[in-house]
Amino acid sequence: MPSFPARTFRTWRPLLGALLISTHALSQAAAPITIGAAEALTGPAAQYGVPIRQGFDLAVAEINAAGGVQGHPLQLLVEDEQGKKDQAINVFKKFIFRDRVLMLFGPTLSNSMFAAGPIANAAHVVAFGTSNTATGITDIGPWIFRNSPMEQDVAPVTLAHAASHYQAHKVAFIYGNDDAFTRSAYDVFRMAAGKSGLAVVDTETYAKGDVDFKAQLTKIKGSAPDLVICPCLAEEGANILLQARSLGLRAPFVGGNGFNSPRLFEIAREAAEGTVVGSPWFDGAATPANRKFQDAFRARYQTPPNQFAAQAYDAMQIVAEALRHTTLSGRLEEDRQAVRDALAQVHIEGATGHFEFKRALPVKDQPGGWDAAQKPFIYLVKGGRFTLLP
């Protein structure tokens, strides 16, 4: 990923915070519609937050170039929540109460959404996550939306494909147990394995920041599984794959949403061959919306987009579509409610395919938020790239 001069500046002025206002035409007559985005632009989660911001910026530029929505340009305020819970809470509060934005995007990590989401929900402002896949995110309340499919929806499909492709009966797990993202992914894969009658022969864990996984992998090798399920992030996963192969553990790997990055085979190379991954987005999908997105992204950033950029881009399009069906009154509380109501009705053809929301089930009679209703793509790593698993 290229590094931007603006990022350097921000790093040096963390106390000031980073208020980056997207380019928009000042000449447009109507008042802009202000939306806040709290994403991790520095820190380890910046590898997701930065492409997310790129996806937003691209979509906003396209929407405004086409005259905005109902004559209003979109104005996106972006702030760095650093991938930290407390920072996400601060940014959310600032957007809601000081900048008085219409709605919010973010935060980047599920952990942070669990912390900051309740604030938006209580203030009756939409918080729209584009990258949160943990179970329970939308249990926060009816103001929480996400277009990132839950691991819970993707994992069973992925595992079923992998098990039938490899005719597997025995599986082993390795995952990071001190992180909400990988834990929740583990939980859903574990449940999926149980439902499809796969025998779990070993379960190993590691901690954030670990780089040596050999002890766990040696133990997994001893249990001779047909598949190793590794619901973790691509970087870590690639290193786990490399170490597994160097120890002579040959079983194919199955990954969750975190594996869904070209980094996986760029780093692990041959070691990643045969890995099965589920994804909400497929760069090879030949729909017009996907083509248009990828071409525009490459033109703007001179680099191919990833899933996170695609989901952020779609999320902005979803909001624009909702706004097209909303009449803004200028009274903030009413408008925030109107956006929420309109969002629930949206269906579009986006870069990630056909999209609409589905209502999360109520928890203890409390109404839930809105999850993505989308069919995942299942990949097989073959010849150093993602191919669709038939």
Added chain:
Amino acid sequence: MLAQQLINALGLGAVYALFALGFTLVFGILGVINLAHGAVFMLGSYCALLLVTRLAWGILPALAGAMVLCGLLGMLSDWLLLRPLRARNAPHLAPMIATIGLAGILGSIAQAGFGVDTQRFPPGTIPDAVLHLGGAEISWIQFDIIIVAVLLMGGLFVLLERSPLGRQLRAVAESPRHARLLGIRVERVFLLVAALAGALGGAAGVLIGLSFNAISPFMGQPMLHKGIAVIILGGMGDVRGALFGGLFLGLAEVLTVTWWSSDVRDAVAFGLLLLVLVLRPSGLFGRTLIRRA
């Protein structure tokens, strides 16, 4: 499988030991818990990475280059940060806090300059061959790390225990004031130790970056936690302790995974650490240096 696990433990322990060497040296002689050691370690990785990728250096010259640069960084941080604090006779906590600040600055510089993505040496920088030792496997780089850790520890031990310079270092460690009364240029010794520790930290960064294929601005932090555990285990400030503390921690972690569960790995490893502290407050290698005024 046990043979493989013992090799895994040795490899992991050597990594911890390698990191802890410079860390313990600074503590032993400057009396400072240098919480920037993880950042220096991280920058060492990046230095070598840049030398290899941008200047097409071989890995050995790049290792040397990283050691020199990290040595300079160590000196610079001692000169700009710790020396003024010493001159003002600042309370004990002050230098440690200062190194936290330094770690933050270096981390931000790395994030700004290199980005937050994990980077790695290009394939083929080192042979990725695997040695087969009767059913167990060990990669070349791991083997190298074990050798290097032992050699560096041995070299450092000989330097400290057998050379005039080492004698002076130990004297300064015990009492800088009394060392000055014997004509020892204490500030120069401090500078030298900072350089040495920086170079050792840089070397550890390069080797571990090579071994685990994961160079990132955040790689120092978890290592720092283990490093603290290692030097407490081994006996604060003792170079032999760094090696044995590292191996002990590596062994404790791997055997916990082998015989029990990876879920309790850190709990057992750090539980053992507490146990050692209760039974032998000065660490396995035990003699506590008490610095006199």
Added chain:
Amino acid sequence: MSAALLELRDLRVRYGPVEAVRGIHLEVREGELIALLGANGAGKTSVLNAISGLCAQASGKVLWQGIDMLGRPAESIFAAGLVQVPEGRGIFLSLSVRDNLMLALDARGPSGADGKRAFDEVLAVFPRVAERLAQRAGELSGGELQMVALARALLCRPRLLMLDEPSMGLAPILVQQTFELLARIHAEGTSLLLVEQNARQALAIADRAYVLETGNLTLSGPATVLAQDPRVVSAYLGG
């Protein structure tokens, strides 16, 4: 009258707001043994440390063979031949006895045969030290440590040897031995500045003496004269 080897002119030492040494004048001539007497807290240690370059806030002049050394780093003062055995002796307890002695030789720079000869000569004077070379200094008794400290000081080839209360914490028999050794070192031509609370024995071996009280020199003169002075007798010699 020979020229002064060391001359302190209006030496003052402060610790923040406290003035511990308040403008003293003191001279040590070549070959003299000078005693600097005074009660606890009088400022004796501060005087020695100011000479050795360990006091940040010292003013006045420390003339060493006519050249002002004040403000120079400790190591260059040491290199000029001003060697101090500090309060508590300054032995490195975690180092072996040999290493403690070798530190003195290191300070001379590469010396080779010359250093070896000096080492043997000094050990001949301190046979007990020779027996303990391989031991960690921390395992030695107070008397043995005293010997190591003196041996190490001599290996530094002092032009002026300054000792800060060498008799402190020693059994009477060892105190006696220490003063005998100092007298012997003096007799062999080394100049000494001896800081002591133990006035009787210090005066017995000194040529001249100064008395320091709360940072001011109150008395000075030949040791034999001071030993008879009623003020010294009542205050320091126990009547």
